[in-house]
Amino acid sequence: MSATDEKDQQLINDLQKLPKLNDGLSKEEWYQKIKQKEFSNSKPNRKPLLYIVPSLMGVLVLVLLFIITEGFNFNSTTNNRAEDLEEAEMSTSQDVSMEILEKSTHADDTLAFTFHEETTLNEVTRGEHVLFQDEQDIMNLPMAPVGAMDESVMFAVPLTMINTPNEQAVFYNEIIREINFKSHGLTSLPFSLVTFGFQNQQLAEIVVDDSDQLAGTSAQATLFLQTLRTMFATDEPTSIPIRTSETDDVDLGAYGEVSTFEFMPVKQVAYKYYRFDETHTYMVPVEQTLAGENFMTIDEALFNMQESNEELKLFGAIPADAEYQLDLSDTGLLQMTFAEHDMFGDNLATIEMIESILMTAKSFDFDAVNFSIAGVDSTVGAYQLNAPLDVPLAINPTTLEHWLEYSE
């Protein structure tokens, strides 16, 4: 027997000497405890869903309103959208350049565009925290998802870097290492310790140079897992091999030793705002309530979006006292009808609420949201509420140039 084996055997002997503990409750007390808990668990505690049940009269009124509204707005909605696109396309042909509006009223990290002829794309861009398919069609620039976390490593912060190199390996293994996430109020994975292997533009493997530095604490392990998941998760669970340069698996501390990394889709989440400071605000997905419960339905997620946690700088965009009704009867379309509220209007707060709801709806597989907000006419920022709004393509869009510039 080698010296190591002897030491192992000694250690095993010692482990076997660890004592059996007494729990201090009798069998009867345990039984009563379980019975009580089981009884309390069996009480339903979920609030019933508030759906609109349209009456015949209600349907008639809606039909009439629709006809009247359409009659007065020949060129609204679809036409406006078409005009917007046309206008933007014209602008792109005039050597559109992207320029960061450094003194943006809201956040210097969010994307804004200016044109040489003083036309801002904001006229067609709906918001600063989301990017829509038609905007991407116009820009036609490569983009890549990037993951970071908030300063407390409590929640993932997904970003969409625009104007990235077409070669993914170049971006994820070289350029991303130059970004200083901390200067943007975020915590990032030490990308220099990770090498991403791609095949046919798909992530094929992850090689970790020093797993001790990545996963020494549970926070580091979480950062590792969440960052990669934010960047590479798809709509389906995916497995990617992970190894170190020497071994076929990686010790991820609290998560154990893993040889494949499971990317679970980021689905059924509530989107809120992480406000690091006045100029750094990001929309972030929240997967669970503080009690650790996942959201099973969109009404649970929307309810959570009315809660804020100032300590974590995490803010819900729906006012806590706002009242609304949901109609989920149309597949793929979420209908939200808000009662009047002081905060609602053609203002930034309402834009942020709309955008976070659109992202939340997307995570529950809705294609569009139809908003009706009492006291607000159809215009909120660049959004026209008299038709359903499509869910966005990407979240927290930002240009790579800007982040590199502000990383020094």
Place this chain on the structure above:
Amino acid sequence: MKTTFDHLYETYHRDVYQYIFYMVKDKAITEDLLQETYIKVLQAYEKFRGESSEKTWLFSIARHTVMDYFRKQQRRKQVFFGLFSKDDEEVTNQLIDKAPLPEELTALNEELQMIYHYLDACSLDQKNVIILRFIQSLSIHETARILEWTESKVKTTQHRALKKLRHLIEQNEKR
């Protein structure tokens, strides 16, 4: 339900209690998690089809309950943990539990107490294997069934866990 509970209690209570306690190292939390385990087991008992032994099935449910607890705790603990410390000692100190020793453990010699503390420096997988294999004296096969792993993974994890504990003990002896 009472008959089933009586049977489970008489046959497995002490072992499952030990398992949960050594995983979480807090008697109050152990009671909560064991209570939750009992409820899950009693609710599912009629559906138990005997594909595994009753013992490994029960331990498997206890393990899932404990892991759920750790996942929930994870979110809270993250706030307090520092990031990217390269200092082993600091990492170890963060991981080692600071809870007072239960009465049964205070009588142990210093070396056993140290081993008890160093269990927390292991990953949760390693800790599971150490507890099931050496504190619960379960076989490789039973441990694999409970953890839903292959037997070879149990052996590898066991090897690494022992190596880690040995390393920590040796480091401590050098001080």
